[in-house]
Structure formats: C-alpha cells, structure tokens
Amino acid sequence: MKYVAEFRDAELVKRSAELIRAEVSRPWTLMEICGGQTHAILRYGIDELLPEEIELVHGPGCPVCVTPLEQIDKALALAALPNVIFTSYGDMLRVPGSGRDLFSVRAAGGDVRVVYSPLDAVRIASENPDKEVVFFAIGFETTAPANAMSVYQAARLGLKNFSVLVSHVRVPPAMHAILGGEHNRVQGFLAAGHVCAVMGYWEYPPIAARYHTPIAVTGFEPLDLLRGVLDVVKLLEAGEVRVVNSYGRAVTFQGNRPAQDLINKVFQVCDRKWRGIGNIPMSGWGLRPEYAAFDAERRFDVSAIQSEESPICVAGQILQGQLKPPQCPAFGTLCTPQHPLGATMVSSEGACAAYYHYNKADLLSEVKHG
Amino acid sequence: MAETMKTSLEGMVCPVPLQHQERIVQGHGSGGKLMHDLIAKYFVAAWDNPMLNAGNDASVIATQGAARMAVSTDAHVVTPLFFPGGDIGRLAVCGTVNDVAMLGARPLYLTASFILEEGLEIATLEKVVASMHAAAQEAGVQIVAGDTKVVGKGMADGMYISTTGVGLLAEDTRIHGAAAQPGDLVIVSGSLGDHGIAVLAARGELGFDTDLESDVAPLNRLIAEMLEASQNIHVLRDPTRGGLATTLNEIARQSKAGIVVKESALPIKPAVDAACELLGFDPLYIANEGKLVAVVGREDGERVLEAMRKHKYGKDAALIGEVVAEPAGRVLMQTLIGSHRLVDELMGELLPRIC
Numbered sequence: 001m002k003y004v005a006e007f008r009d010a011e012l013v014k015r016s017a018e019l020i021r022a023e024v025s026r027p028w029t030l031m032e033i034c035g036g037q038t039h040a041i042l043r044y045g046i047d048e049l050l051p052e053e054i055e056l057v058h059g060p061g062c063p064v065c066v067t068p069l070e071q072i073d074k075a076l077a078l079a080a081l082p083n084v085i086f087t088s089y090g091d092m093l094r095v096p097g098s099g100r101d102l103f104s105v106r107a108a109g110g111d112v113r114v115v116y117s118p119l120d121a122v123r124i125a126s127e128n129p130d131k132e133v134v135f136f137a138i139g140f141e142t143t144a145p146a147n148a149m150s151v152y153q154a155a156r157l158g159l160k161n162f163s164v165l166v167s168h169v170r171v172p173p174a175m176h177a178i179l180g181g182e183h184n185r186v187q188g189f190l191a192a193g194h195v196c197a198v199m200g201y202w203e204y205p206p207i208a209a210r211y212h213t214p215i216a217v218t219g220f221e222p223l224d225l226l227r228g229v230l231d232v233v234k235l236l237e238a239g240e241v242r243v244v245n246s247y248g249r250a251v252t253f254q255g256n257r258p259a260q261d262l263i264n265k266v267f268q269v270c271d272r273k274w275r276g277i278g279n280i281p282m283s284g285w286g287l288r289p290e291y292a293a294f295d296a297e298r299r300f301d302v303s304a305i306q307s308e309e310s311p312i313c314v315a316g317q318i319l320q321g322q323l324k325p326p327q328c329p330a331f332g333t334l335c336t337p338q339h340p341l342g343a344t345m346v347s348s349e350g351a352c353a354a355y356y357h358y359n360k361a362d363l364l365s366e367v368k369h370g
Numbered sequence: 371m372a373e374t375m376k377t378s379l380e381g382m383v384c385p386v387p388l389q390h391q392e393r394i395v396q397g398h399g400s401g402g403k404l405m406h407d408l409i410a411k412y413f414v415a416a417w418d419n420p421m422l423n424a425g426n427d428a429s430v431i432a433t434q435g436a437a438r439m440a441v442s443t444d445a446h447v448v449t450p451l452f453f454p455g456g457d458i459g460r461l462a463v464c465g466t467v468n469d470v471a472m473l474g475a476r477p478l479y480l481t482a483s484f485i486l487e488e489g490l491e492i493a494t495l496e497k498v499v500a501s502m503h504a505a506a507q508e509a510g511v512q513i514v515a516g517d518t519k520v521v522g523k524g525m526a527d528g529m530y531i532s533t534t535g536v537g538l539l540a541e542d543t544r545i546h547g548a549a550a551q552p553g554d555l556v557i558v559s560g561s562l563g564d565h566g567i568a569v570l571a572a573r574g575e576l577g578f579d580t581d582l583e584s585d586v587a588p589l590n591r592l593i594a595e596m597l598e599a600s601q602n603i604h605v606l607r608d609p610t611r612g613g614l615a616t617t618l619n620e621i622a623r624q625s626k627a628g629i630v631v632k633e634s635a636l637p638i639k640p641a642v643d644a645a646c647e648l649l650g651f652d653p654l655y656i657a658n659e660g661k662l663v664a665v666v667g668r669e670d671g672e673r674v675l676e677a678m679r680k681h682k683y684g685k686d687a688a689l690i691g692e693v694v695a696e697p698a699g700r701v702l703m704q705t706l707i708g709s710h711r712l713v714d715e716l717m718g719e720l721l722p723r724i725c
Contacts, residue, residue: 004647013707045709094718103719107393116577116649222707337717358711 003249007221008044016226017049023233027053029185030232031178031321033171034192035062036220038351042358044222054229057185057321058351060174060277061192063139064091065319065343065350068273070307071138071167072097077302078134078165079110084300085128087121088136089143090114095343098307118143118150118164125154125162134296137164141195144168144285145259148266151287151294163296166286169272171195172203173283179211183322188232190218190225193247200255204243212241219247266291275343276316315344318351325355332356397718401611401657404718425624426546427469427607430539438541440475442466443534451494451528453572455565455583458531459501461659464588465610466535467509471590472606472662474545474597475537477509482533483517487526498529509588511535537590543597549604550625554693555671557664559592559678560585560686562614563642563656576649580641587660592681599677602667609663612716615654617663618701619715625665629701631691631713655716665693 032038038058041047047056060066076097079086086102093102093114106112111131115121118135125133137147147164154162171192178184191204196217208215214235218228228246235242245251263285272284287295297303317323325331325344335345337353344350397404414422421429428442446462463480470477482502486495506513565584570576589608596603605625609617614636622629638653646653660683666674671689678684701713 008706010707043711044705044707045711046707048709049707103395103397104393107395116575337714357714 004221007219007223009223013049013222013226016223016230020054020226020230020233021051023230023237024051024053025237027055028187028233028236029055029057030188030190030229031057031059031186032190032192032218032225032228033059033061033175034190034195034220035059035065035350035354036194037061037190037192037218037225039354039358040220040222040225042354045358046222046225049226050229054233056229057324058318058354059178059321060274060319061140061171061195062319062344062350063143063169064095065315066169066274066277067092067095067138067167067343068275068307069097070273070305071165073307074297074302074305075136075165076100076102076105077305078296078300079105079112080108081110081132081300083130083132085111085113085124085131085133086136087113087115087118087124087133089138092136092138118147119153122150122153122157122159122162125159126157129161131161132299133162134300135162135164136167138167140169140171140192141199141263142192142197144263144267145198145256148262151266151291152262154294155291163294163299164287165296166267167272168267168285169274170269170283170285171199172207173280174274174277175204175207176210177277177280177283178320179207179213181320183320186321187213188236189213189215190228190232191215191243193217193219193224193251196245196247196251196255198256198259200253200260201243201245201251202253202255208241208243214241215243216246217243217251219250274319276319278316315352318344325352328352395718399611400716400719401613402616402655402716402718405611406715424546424548425620427472428475428535428537430473430475430546438539440470440473440477440537440539441534442469443532444469445530445532447527447530448569449527450569450572451498453569453584455568456586456659457498457501458529459498460505461586462531462533463502463505463509463511463513464586464659466533467505467511467588467590468608468659468662470535470537471588471593472545472608473537473539474543474593474603474606475539476594477511477535477537477590480506480511480513480533480535481515481517482513482531484519485526485530485532486518486520487528488520488523490528495529498531502531505588509590511590540597542601545603545606547605547607547621547624548626550621550627550629550665550693551604551667552627552693552695553668554604554665555668555689556618556629556631556691556693557666557671557675557678558609558614558637558688558690559589559662559664559684560660560688561637561639561642562609562658562661563638563646563653565659566613566656567642567645569657570645570649576645580645582639582641582645585658585660587683589660589662589683592678592683593662595677595681595684596664596674600666600670600674602670603664603674604667605663605665607663609658609661611657613653613655613657614663615652615701615713616715618713621663621665622701623699625693626698628694628697628699629691630694630704630710631701632704633706634704635688635690637686637688637690654713668692 121135216228216231267285270286345352428440568582568584678687
C-alpha cells in the first residue's frame with residue numbers, strides 16, 4: 001500500500017534499529033503519548049528491536065481510557081431515554097460505567113448506534129426529526145475538528161434535535177501533568193503525530209524547555225516510530241533540549257489551521273477530569289456559550305450525575321507511565337479483554353489491551369518445533 | 371493466589387462491566403470468545419454428547435449401515451439481503467455445504483427453514499430461492515425439505531434462513547479440529563476479509579466505494595480435489611465470523627498445539643487492507659464465506675497447494691505458517707519486521723477504532 005508498506009520495510013527497520021543502537025551510551029526512558037503508537041509498537045514488536053537501554057513507557061493517549069466515569073454514566077443515562085438515538089464511536093460501547101455499558105443499554109432496548117463519523121450522527125438527526133439524536137463527542141485533538149464540524153453543521157442546518165455529550169481532552173496539558181508529577185520517569189517524549197497533524201507543534205517548545213525534556217513529533221508506522229526514537233535519543237545523548245519533527249510527511253509547525261479555527265469556533269478550553277488520573281487544569285474542550293443549545297448535558301439535565309472512582313486504581317499509574325501493564329497483579333489473569341477491570345484493558349488503544357493482545361512475553365520465548 | 375493480592379484487588383474498584391450474563395448482546399453472535407463461551411455454557415452443557423462436544427463445524431454420526439454421516443446446521447442473517455458477490459440465499463447454501471465439507475464429507479442434501487417478515491416482497495423471496503437453487507447446483511446438493519414461518523412487521527429483518535446439511539464420509543477420512551500436529555503446514559485458500567468488507571461497503575458503512583465482492587462460495591469441490599491429491603490433510607475449517615485469527619485459535623486450542631503464521635505470507639487484497647487501515651480493523655478478524663484453512667502434513671504441502679491452485683476457489687491459495695509444539699493452544703505471528711506477536715481470538719463484537 002502506498003505510504004504504508006514502505007514504512008514497514010523489514011530491512012530498513014533493522015537498519016534503523018542499528019542506528020539507534022549506535023547512538024545509545026546509557027539508559028533512557030521515553031514515553032510515547034499516543035495509544036495508537038503503543039499498539040503499533042507492540043503489534044510490530046518494535047520494543048524487541050530496541051537496545052535494552054531504551055525503555056518505552058506508555059502514555060495516556062487513549063481517548064476511551066481517559067474518558068471519565070461520570071461522562072460514561074451520563075452517556076448511559078442518555079442512551080436509555082425512550083426518544084433518544086445515541087450515537088458513538090464504536091470503541092466506547094464496551095467501556096464500563098458504574099455497572100453497565102452501552103452494549104447492555106442497547107440490549108435492554110436503547111437505540112445505540114455506532115457511527116464512523118460525527119457527520120453521520122448529524123445525518124441521522126436530519127432523517128429522524130421526531131427523535132433526539134445525541135453524539136458522544138470524545139477524543140483528543142484528532143477527533144475534535146470533525147466533532148466541532150458536526151455541531152457547526154447542525155447549527156447551519158438549524159437542527160433542533162441534535163446535541164453532543166462532550167468529553168474532549170488535549171495532549172499538552174497532560175504532558176505538563178506527567179512531566180511535573182512527583183513520580184515522573186520520562187526523559188524524552190514521542191509526541192503524537194496525528195494530534196500534531198491537526199494542531200502543529202507550536203505548543204511543545206515551552207514544554208520541552210520547562211521540563212528540560214526533548215520531544216520528537218512521531219508517526220505510527222514502524223519506521224516512523226524508530227525515527228522518533230532515534231531523534232530523541234540523539235538529543236538526549238547530546239544534552240540538547242529541542243522539539244524535532246520526525247513526521248515531516250504529515251506534520252507542520254503550524255498544523256492544520258482551518259481545523260484549528262473550526263475547533264476554536266465551536267469549543268473553548270476548560271478543566272477536564274481524566275479517568276484514572278484526575279482533574280487536569282485546562283486539559284479539555286467544552287462547547288462555547290453560543291453553541292450551548294447543542295449541549296446534551298443541558299438539554300437532558302444529566303449534569304447532576306456524579307460518579308467517583310477509587311484513587312488507587314492502577315490504571316491511572318499505567319496511563320501516566322509509572323507502571324507497565326504486566327506489573328499489575330491482575331494483568332492477564334483476573335483482568336482480560338473479556339473480563340476487563342479497567343478501561344486500559346477495554347479499548348483497542350489501551351496499553352493493557354495492547355500487551356494482552358500482542359505481547360505475552362512468556363509465550364513468545366517458548367516456540368518449540370516438533 | 372496470595373491473600374494480600376486479593377485484598378489489593380478488592381481495593382481496585384476499576385468499575386467491572388456487566389459480564390452480559392443477563393441478556394444477549396450483539397457480541398454473543400460475533401463468532402468470537404463471547405459466542406464460544408455462550409455455546410459452551412448454555413448449549414453444550416445442556417445437550418452434552420460426544421458428537422457435539424467434539425466442537426467441529428459439523429458432527430460425524432454413525433448410521434445403521436456402513437457409512438458415516440456428517441451433519442451440520444447454520445442460521446443465516448445478513449443486512450442487506452443482497453450484496454456484491456452474493457445474497458442471503460447463496461450464503462445459506464454455501465455456509466452449510468462448507469461446514470459439512472470441512473470434515474472431508476461429501477455434502478448431499480440440505481433442508482431449509484425460512485423466517486419471513488410480514489411485508490417482504492415476493493419478488494425478493496423468489497430471487498433468494500433462485501439463488502439458493504443455483505448455489506445448490508454448483509455444489510451438487512439437493513434441497514429436500516423446508517419450512518416457512520411468517521412473523522409480524524418489525525419482528526425480523528426481511529428474512530432469516532436456517533439450513534441443515536448432511537453428507538457422507540469416506541471410511542478412512544478423519545479430518546477434524548483436533549488433528550493438527552507439530553510440523554504440519556497451514557494453508558489458506560485465498561484472500562482474507564473480502565466478505566466482511568464487501569458487506570460493510572454494501573451497508574454504506576465505509577463512506578467510500580469499493581469494487582470488492584463477497585467471496586461466498588461452496589468449497590466442497592475444491593476439498594474433493596484436495597482429498598484426491600493427499601491422504602494427509604489433518605484439519606479443514608472455514609474462517610467465517612471471527613476471521614482467520616479466531617479459526618486458527620480454535621485449531622490450536624483443540625489440537626493442543628501452537629500455530630505460527632507469517633504476516634508477509636497472508637493473502638490480503640489492497641482494498642481490504644486499505645479499508646481496514648481506515649476503519650481500525652484487522653483483516654485477520656474479518657469474516658470470509660468462501661475460504662478455508664487447511665492443516666496438512668508437511669510432505670504433502672506442495673501437492674495440496676498445487677491441487678488447490680488449479681481450482682477457481684483456490685487459485686490464490688498460500689502457505690501461511692506451520693504448527694509447532696509450543697506454546698500449545700496459542701497462535702503467534704512473525705511480523706513483517708521479523709519480530710513475533712500473539713494473535714488472539716476475537717472477543718466480542720468487532721468495533722471500529724476511534725481515531
């Protein structure tokens with residue numbers, strides 16, 4: 001496939017790993033922020049190729065995992081209402097709220113539909129004028145433009161039966177929270193290439209400078225990931241603190257301006273709770289007052305729903321890179337994708353699910369012939 | 371498990387989701403682990419007998435005469451009823467013919483029962499029935515009994531078809547899911563994921579057009595050619611719902627052996643690959659309706675491949691991996707870049723990724 005297969009070339013991958021090996025003189029701990037990258041790393045076994053001095057820890061960039069429990073409980077309450085068509089990205093259906101998930105709401109008669117694009121939800125609203133259509137607008141900067149577009153379009157079409165339950169999160173404040181945390185181990189960052197394709201990376205030089213941590217904007221294919229690792233390792237070894245763009249074919253410094261303009265037109269920065277981590281100031285987006293009519297929390301009066309999670313759930317430590325999934329006592333035994341104890345085991349981008357699906361280290365060393 | 375560990379887990383109140391033990395959810399029909407658990411817990415446990423417990427696509431039953439019979443049954447639901455490359459009628463014939471043929475049996479007779487929704491156009495039914503006839507002729511089977519029920523408007527999605535098939539087994543044929551042995555080769559009869567992606571496209575769920583067609587086809591004649599070429603075929607199975615990954619896991623589990631597949635050897639069409647990249651699916655979990663996996667004694671691998679490639683439903687057959695002794699019950703993949711990873715079975719419903 002064009003622009004994909006080339007970046008999975010086995011020979012080039014091996015050579016890239018050798019280049020990294022040649023640069024490394026001591027141990028370094030790097031974090032890839034994005035759950036999509038965590039999955040690519042484990043799916044291709046990139047961690048196996050790296051020299052042992054390099055430790056990759058996995059960040060909180062799984063939008064499903066960090067959506068707070070109370071937003072999910074609000075979604076479940078909305079989806080169960082008789083006149084509501086509740087629309088969502090597919091991943092969210094499996095995430096547990098307090099005792100239920102969207103699958104069970106659907107099985108009990110709720111009209112829950114998976115959409116591939118929020119604009120499909122707008123279409124469903126215009127085709128069903130006698131129903132209320134709610135879209136679960138979650139995700140990072142990657143989904144924000146399309147989610148903003150759905151509200152913008154609904155406003156332009158004058159739709160009175162469309163609303164969004166917003167739980168948007170932003171990456172840079174999470175990087176502040178991780179690097180400023182008292183247990184931080186991260187020495188270099190692989191910034192999420194898809195987020196930067198939208199937002200650019202103008203927000204990152206102040207973060208690098210403040211925490212003295214080099215950052216490489218990194219893509220998702222094996223060669224992209226190794227290039228990001230190589231660039232950060234070079235900076236670390238040279239004692240340089242900068243932001244480099246290791247994903248130049250998709251990312252510019254300024255990012256996608258029309259997309260950013262659309263986000264800013266519809267959303268404004270707000271504080272946001274992250275599941276497993278807690279409140280991070282300025283880390284979310286909510287609807288601007290001029291679009292308040294599209295706020296499902298106001299329309300259906302679910303804003304009173306409050307749910308609290310235990311502060312000792314280890315998913316939080318995993319999302320902050322302090323623990324790796326196999327270090328959790330429940331990993332792979334009591335907690336599996338079939339019987340998840342936490343959202344990190346549920347989502348296709350969650351770190352625990354990635355370890356479980358791709359990388360049971362104890363099994364991989366055991367291949368025996370005949 | 372140590373007492374202390376228990377305590378700490380009780381402290382962890384990550385919200386435990388419903389285990390879906392009270393109501394059926396879509397995932398119970400996905401072909402993945404949720405479905406297997408449902409079957410094991412509620413059907414096999416209640417009807418417990420050696421033929422059912424063998425866990426194959428069809429069951430071998432002894433008859434009064436000398437011949438052994440293979441029998442299988444399958445219900446078919448699909449939206450839309452007509453899709454590129456096939457329709458629910460062709461699916462209903464091929465699905466059951468293939469399940470019978472996967473034991474190495476020669477399918478002979480089918481029965482069909484229909485659940486029709488009030489309001490279904492007779493012309494639609496006529497087209498489906500004609501399509502079933504064409505598929506049955508292609509497979510060389512006869513549809514010898516049937517039943518029809520009509521349910522109220524809104525109580526079914528157009529029509530559902532359930533078919534049962536019987537076939538005859540040669541005396542010396544012993545093909546079943548538990549027969550894979552270390553050293554065997556793993557062959558797939560053609561490209562993976564065509565049916566699932568073609569149906570998604572026909573539902574308008576891709577957001578773009580594709581030329582992909584469902585691969586739905588009767589595989590019994592292909593299998594007859596393979597059996598002609600080799601007495602050394604150990605397992606045959608069609609990777610339908612749950613895809614290749616789930617089928618390989620079933621074989622590994624039943625045979626108590628490991629399977630290692632090479633990512634670079636997997637036949638996947640660029641259109642399927644691209645659709646999966648865009649939607650966040652893995653082609654290994656996408657349904658096929660005209661493909662089979664064969665586990666074959668190493669010395670006969672080339673001979674079987676050659677026979678398959680002469681047949682129109684096996685022309686893209688590929689050697690994709692081998693059976694190993696350890697890790698028993700697991701499927702591993704040698705990735706494009708040479709590392710290894712686990713290939714798990716499908717859990718519940720296949721869900722697209724958010725971004």
